[in-house]
Amino acid sequence: MSWLDLFRSTRKPPASAGLARERLQIVLAHERIGRTREDFLPKLQAELVAVVARYVAIDPGRVVVNVDRGGDMSTLAIEIELPGAGGPARR
Amino acid sequence: MAEVIVVTSGKGGVGKTTTSAAFATGLAQRNKKTVVIDFDVGLRNLDLIMGVERRVVFDIVNVIQGEARLNQALIRDKRVDTLSILPASQTRDKDALTKEGVQQIIEELSKEFDYILCDSPAGIEKGALLALYFADQAIVVTNPEVSSVRDSDRILGVLQSKSKRAEDKREKVKEHLLVTRYDPGRVERGEMLKLDDIQEILAIPLLGVIPESESVLRASNTGMPVILDPESTAGQAYKDTVGRFLGENLPHRFLDPAKKGGLFKRLFGGRTA
Ligand SMILES: Nc1ncnc2c1ncn2[C@@H]1O[C@H](COP(=O)(O)OP(=O)(O)OP(=O)(O)O)[C@@H](O)[C@H]1O
Ligand SMILES: [Mg+2]
Numbered sequence: 001m002s003w004l005d006l007f008r009s010t011r012k013p014p015a016s017a018g019l020a021r022e023r024l025q026i027v028l029a030h031e032r033i034g035r036t037r038e039d040f041l042p043k044l045q046a047e048l049v050a051v052v053a054r055y056v057a058i059d060p061g062r063v064v065v066n067v068d069r070g071g072d073m074s075t076l077a078i079e080i081e082l083p084g085a086g087g088p089a090r091r
Numbered sequence: 092m093a094e095v096i097v098v099t100s101g102k103g104g105v106g107k108t109t110t111s112a113a114f115a116t117g118l119a120q121r122n123k124k125t126v127v128i129d130f131d132v133g134l135r136n137l138d139l140i141m142g143v144e145r146r147v148v149f150d151i152v153n154v155i156q157g158e159a160r161l162n163q164a165l166i167r168d169k170r171v172d173t174l175s176i177l178p179a180s181q182t183r184d185k186d187a188l189t190k191e192g193v194q195q196i197i198e199e200l201s202k203e204f205d206y207i208l209c210d211s212p213a214g215i216e217k218g219a220l221l222a223l224y225f226a227d228q229a230i231v232v233t234n235p236e237v238s239s240v241r242d243s244d245r246i247l248g249v250l251q252s253k254s255k256r257a258e259d260k261r262e263k264v265k266e267h268l269l270v271t272r273y274d275p276g277r278v279e280r281g282e283m284l285k286l287d288d289i290q291e292i293l294a295i296p297l298l299g300v301i302p303e304s305e306s307v308l309r310a311s312n313t314g315m316p317v318i319l320d321p322e323s324t325a326g327q328a329y330k331d332t333v334g335r336f337l338g339e340n341l342p343h344r345f346l347d348p349a350k351k352g353g354l355f356k357r358l359f360g361g362r363t364a
Binding site: 016017019020023026027031034035039041042045046060061063064065066067068069070 | 139144145146147148149153158159160162163181182308309311312313314
């Protein structure tokens with residue numbers, strides 16, 4: 001590093017390369033797993049909806065799947081909207 | 092009915108995805124309901140540039156193949172609530188896209204959104220052709236560089252012959268020139284094609300000029316479209332571009348070498364914010 005770099009580095013926004021590295025590590029770790037086996041989310045969702053539908057009349061369009069991929073832990077949230085008392089339940 | 096806009100270039104790496112992310116975010120910031128679709132199946136990147144990569148559940152191929160519903164695959168942006176992203180598939184190839192599938196998706200999105208932006212892959216093969224097929228308007232991203240200008244000319248030809256509008260013999264796709272990575276200093280030194288030359292050669296209306304800027308790398312590092320960075324010259328230029336697209340009459344800024352910093356900055360190597 002030359003002394004000129006000292007001038008250049010003043011008033012610079014915080015370095016972002018570290019964040020880039022972190023984001024890449026997480027997304028690539030998940031993608032590499034995905035390469036060796038099939039994407040299970042579509043099937044998982046279909047099966048779950050089928051199971052729930054055995055007990056309650058649900059609208060398959062009202063199923064929300066959310067994931068948040070993390071480094072140590074990821075979360076998978078499946079939200080299935082159940083019909084309310086006034087909803088399209090059986091008469 | 093939504094307006095379908097393709098962001099295209101022919102040549103790779105000229106700034107289509109950077110532009111798609113910034114432009115979509117800019118339209119959404121102006122309260123237009125906007126969805127941006129990544130057509131680069133197999134090489135998805137828009138999710139990273141938009142900073143939603145951790146939240147991708149389903150993608151455009153899942154929807155086309157009936158494995159997920161469209162609203163399940165759409166990712167709502169957490170910063171601008173009128174903005175949604177439809178990711179590309181990372182694991183399949185471009186053959187998984189079909190014209191009928193894409194048409195269905197665009198028709199369904201048309202009911203809900205004002206603007207549908209299509210981030211095209213490079214080239215003039217299937218993915219790029221599908222990205223532009225349903226377009227009403229095209230943003231042709233061009234760098235001040237011979238091969239980029241030539242490829243832009245090529246893609247203009249494709250728009251005029253292979254788009255649905257061309258096939259249906261309707262009014263042609265509205266074309267906009269967006270010059271990106273423009274470095275006024277190098278233009279002044281005669282090292283880079285001038286804006287006037289590019290305009291003269293391509294002869295389509297100029298929508299904007301985005302300067303070369305270090306903030307673009309910072310934006311992609313952090314997953315924040317550069318238009319959300321108020322300090323960035325590129326971000327400001329994208330904001331103007333969106334304004335112009337929406338009919339405002341705005342002058343082109345950042346066409347001259349930055350005088351800011353003066354002699355000191357020139358001596359010690361000016362950074363392009
Ligand atoms: N205005 C700019 N200033 C500096 N760098 C830029 C600018 N615009 C784009 N870049 C950089 O150029 C590279 C390519 O950009 P981008 O990924 O948006 O291009 P692309 O056309 O989508 O590429 P591909 O054809 O591979 O899809 C990236 O590294 C990006 O950071
Ligand atoms: Mg791209």
